[in-house]
Amino acid sequence: MKKRLVSILLMVALLVSLSACGGGKDNAGQTGENTGGSNTSQGESKTQGKQLTVWLEKVFSDDANAELQKRVQQFADESGIDVKFELLAATDFVPKLNAAIEAGTNVPDVTLTSGAITRVLNYYPNIPNLDVTGLVDEIHANRPYFESIREGSKIEGVNYFVPFYSSSTLMFIRKDKLEEKGITKYPTTWEEVFEVAEAVSDPKNGFYGLGIGCGPTDEDCENTFRMIMWNNGAYVFNEDGTAAINSEKAKELIKKYAEMYGKEIIPPSASTWDPGGNNSTYLMGESAIVFNAPTLYNALKGDEAYKEILENTVALAPPAGTDNSVVMEFISGFAIMNTCKDVESAESFIKYMLDAEWYDEYFKITAPVFAPIFQDVENDEFWAEGINQQVVNYAKNASGYYGYPVKSIEGRVTAAKHYFTYPVAELLNSVVTGTKTVDEAVEKMEADIKQISSEIK
Amino acid sequence: MQNKLVTILHRITVALFLIIALFPIYWMLNTSLKTQGEVYSKIPTFLPKNPTLNNFKYLIFETPFMNALKNSFLVALVVTVLSIIIAYPTAYSISRLKFKGRNTFAKVILFCYLLPSSVLYIPLYIFVSRVGLSDNIMGLMLIYPTFTLPYVAWILIPHISSIPYDIEEAALVDGCSKFKIMYQIIFPLTIPGVISTAIFAFAMCWGEYLYALVNITDTQAKTFPLIIAGLIYGDLYPWGQIMAGSIIGCIPILIIYIASSRFLTGGATAGGVKG
Numbered sequence: 001m002k003k004r005l006v007s008i009l010l011m012v013a014l015l016v017s018l019s020a021c022g023g024g025k026d027n028a029g030q031t032g033e034n035t036g037g038s039n040t041s042q043g044e045s046k047t048q049g050k051q052l053t054v055w056l057e058k059v060f061s062d063d064a065n066a067e068l069q070k071r072v073q074q075f076a077d078e079s080g081i082d083v084k085f086e087l088l089a090a091t092d093f094v095p096k097l098n099a100a101i102e103a104g105t106n107v108p109d110v111t112l113t114s115g116a117i118t119r120v121l122n123y124y125p126n127i128p129n130l131d132v133t134g135l136v137d138e139i140h141a142n143r144p145y146f147e148s149i150r151e152g153s154k155i156e157g158v159n160y161f162v163p164f165y166s167s168s169t170l171m172f173i174r175k176d177k178l179e180e181k182g183i184t185k186y187p188t189t190w191e192e193v194f195e196v197a198e199a200v201s202d203p204k205n206g207f208y209g210l211g212i213g214c215g216p217t218d219e220d221c222e223n224t225f226r227m228i229m230w231n232n233g234a235y236v237f238n239e240d241g242t243a244a245i246n247s248e249k250a251k252e253l254i255k256k257y258a259e260m261y262g263k264e265i266i267p268p269s270a271s272t273w274d275p276g277g278n279n280s281t282y283l284m285g286e287s288a289i290v291f292n293a294p295t296l297y298n299a300l301k302g303d304e305a306y307k308e309i310l311e312n313t314v315a316l317a318p319p320a321g322t323d324n325s326v327v328m329e330f331i332s333g334f335a336i337m338n339t340c341k342d343v344e345s346a347e348s349f350i351k352y353m354l355d356a357e358w359y360d361e362y363f364k365i366t367a368p369v370f371a372p373i374f375q376d377v378e379n380d381e382f383w384a385e386g387i388n389q390q391v392v393n394y395a396k397n398a399s400g401y402y403g404y405p406v407k408s409i410e411g412r413v414t415a416a417k418h419y420f421t422y423p424v425a426e427l428l429n430s431v432v433t434g435t436k437t438v439d440e441a442v443e444k445m446e447a448d449i450k451q452i453s454s455e456i457k
Numbered sequence: 458m459q460n461k462l463v464t465i466l467h468r469i470t471v472a473l474f475l476i477i478a479l480f481p482i483y484w485m486l487n488t489s490l491k492t493q494g495e496v497y498s499k500i501p502t503f504l505p506k507n508p509t510l511n512n513f514k515y516l517i518f519e520t521p522f523m524n525a526l527k528n529s530f531l532v533a534l535v536v537t538v539l540s541i542i543i544a545y546p547t548a549y550s551i552s553r554l555k556f557k558g559r560n561t562f563a564k565v566i567l568f569c570y571l572l573p574s575s576v577l578y579i580p581l582y583i584f585v586s587r588v589g590l591s592d593n594i595m596g597l598m599l600i601y602p603t604f605t606l607p608y609v610a611w612i613l614i615p616h617i618s619s620i621p622y623d624i625e626e627a628a629l630v631d632g633c634s635k636f637k638i639m640y641q642i643i644f645p646l647t648i649p650g651v652i653s654t655a656i657f658a659f660a661m662c663w664g665e666y667l668y669a670l671v672n673i674t675d676t677q678a679k680t681f682p683l684i685i686a687g688l689i690y691g692d693l694y695p696w697g698q699i700m701a702g703s704i705i706g707c708i709p710i711l712i713i714y715i716a717s718s719r720f721l722t723g724g725a726t727a728g729g730v731k732g
Contacts, residue, residue: 055674060690062519086674089687095578099671102579105586106674206499220692275692283497295691305494 052345054085055108057093057332060295064366071362075352081345090114101128101337109340110349114332116161117153118402121416124409124456129160129335135347136162139354146396149373152329156409161333162350165363165370166395169223169291169318169328170387174200176312177207177288189319190228193289194260200288203264210266211287213273214257214428220275221425223328224291224318229253229424230400231321236424236445237403241411243449245427246442254431254438261432271432285309291318293330294368297387315368315387317394329398331373371395414453423448482707489513489700496696512701520688522702525681530709532597532680533662537655539598540605545651547606548613549639553625563614570607574667577603582671592675600668605658612657616650617643652720660710681706 054072058065065087076083088096093113100107113119120127136159140150145163153163173186177200187193197209213221229235234250237243260266267281279296281287283306300310318327334353336346363372364382371391377383383392403415423445430436488496489512490505516522551563581600590596620643628642666682673679685702688695
């Protein structure tokens with residue numbers, strides 16, 4: 001019996017060892033389709049042993065992802081650099097990167113992520129990205145960025161990532177529903193949006209005017225309501241980084257939202273939405289006006305079932321308020337991590353990805369979800385009308401950020417860290433569900449900001 | 458007449474609970490057979506209007522889902538077997554041997570099981586990286602026992618304790634060594650417990666997400682929950698594809714459960730000792 005047991009244990013050990021031998025992934029060439037450059041001939045410069053690990057955040061369509069992959073492969077083939085790259089879902093990106101940074105191993109050399117500035121600020125003061133201001137200046141000298149992008153991607157005058165594209169939030173309107181009520185002029189201010197939403201609402205028949213959610217993790221609500229506040233002179237932060245939420249204007253807007261929710265101008269289910277809630281409500285034909293990235297437009301276009309809704313949809317720039325028309329910027333970019341051993345290759349890779357010829361064609365594939373961010377695209381007919389024009393205009397004019405209008409670095413860091421808890425969505429949720437009064441909710445947010453700020457100091 | 462009524466009521470109650478329990482599975486299957494347009498329709502349909510296998514096709518032929526299933530299976534199988542091999546003698550020792558600190562040791566096992574993965578994932582990632590197994594399913598085989606081992610040991614302790622000690626004494630009287638008693642007398646009697654624990658340990662590894670997410674980057678080494686999560690690009694979830702993946706992911710667990718159900722009969726020791 002003992003012999004049999006020992007034999008079994010040895011067999012298991014042998015099997016485990018065998019699979020260990022066959023499962024290694026660290027060597028180039030064993031990563032299959034995701035190791036660029038593996039097809040280069042031995043005589044090429046690949047033999048110089050240059051390696052680059054690149055993590056790219058997946059974008060919204062398989063075609064666009066495939067094109068991105070092809071481009072990386074092309075770079076590997078042409079440069080002879082062994083590029084190990086992975087396309088990662090946005091939700092996977094942060095925990096993976098954080099674990100790698102924390103462990104100090106397997107940190108990629110180059111990353112491409114959305115919401116780049118907020119993510120960089122979240123690491124402050126231990127920013128793991130290299131200063132790439134020189135590279136951004138060089139790219140800008142060859143092909144000027146929109147000023148909003150150039151300025152909006154800096155932290156205290158320094159670029160920690162190279163801007164690559166911009167996303168946007170547009171206002172999607174069911175024009176047929178407005179026409180049914182005799183409304184032919186589309187709203188251009190938030191006040192008009194609320195009025196139109198009330199006019200077209202028909203809750204008894206399950207139709208609602210405004211699809212702005214307030215689920216505790218609804219990122220779209222977080223962004224949209226911040227814009228509503230800024231445009232109407234209410235802010236979460238003051239310029240010096242202290243909390244500004246406890247103001248009459250902010251409270252009025254929160255009350256307005258709660259009132260619309262109570263009147264069922266906003267769908268009752270909105271308090272349970274995640275960021276997909278506003279998409280769903282529009283695709284279901286349940287809401288007349290929603291604010292979303294143009295992914296919604298792609299979804300409408302991509303399925304025959306939405307033909308009628310698509311024909312009756314108009315996508316416009318977000319409205320202005322009584323004070324301004326500042327909109328949230330969503331810049332994505334390439335970062336070089338400070339653990340990168342071959343910065344020169346990393347920079348060549350980024351420049352290659354920003355090569356005008358490929359760049360312009362690539363963003364025509366992703367349109368209108370992502371917009372190119374260079375001044376000369378305004379001359380391109382492709383971006384000159386319809387929803388494409390809207391997204392380029394958005395990129396050109398976006399100047400808001402989490403914490404806007406805060407100026408100090410500590411304030412921006414506080415705002416970035418605060419944002420990751422979706423505080424505005426949580427605040428609205430607590431008010432509409434009756435968990436807190438407006439005053440209590442506002443005071444809680446104020447206390448949270450003070451807490452985060454004290455932790456940073 | 459009253460008995461008949463009670464039987465009918467029992468059956469209705471059972472049917473009701475069955476419907477409640479099986480409804481999510483049915484809804485998963487239903488969603489997996491719908492188009493994206495139908496999934497997002499205002500009035501949910503209980504049967505797909507135009508059933509389609511496109512979601513399954515996409516998953517199987519256009520993503521590395523099948524390879525990921527193989528990886529998940531390999532990891533879950535190896536970890537489960539290793540966990541049973543290591544946890545059984547642990548559970549036996551705690552259950553049967555009298556030594557100083559036995560109760561504390563038992564509590565430590567429970568404590569280890571209760572440690573949340575969100576606390577452990579970075580230290581374990583560092584550990585796996587240092588031993589050169591990051592981005593490799595071997596790394597997962599090293600990590601998963603941190604939650605399967607305490608679980609298996611903790612569940613096996615009462616199973617072993619429930620076996621009458623008289624059986625062991627009888628074997629000792631017959632000249633059986635402690636080692637033989639552990640593996641030849643007691644182990645066969647704990648088979649139902651071992652099987653049910655193994656199924657749960659397998660299921661824990663099978664659907665594990667966080668450790669796999671952090672440790673695996675290479676597409677070829679990904680487990681299936683990562684492939685399903687990777688289907689989500691933004692705020693428009695492809696529910697049909699996600700549900701198709703979940704349905705396929707359920708099948709191995711279901712097969713294992715059905716195949717092992719005949720071993721799950723309890724009462725093997727009933728009547729083993731005289732009152």
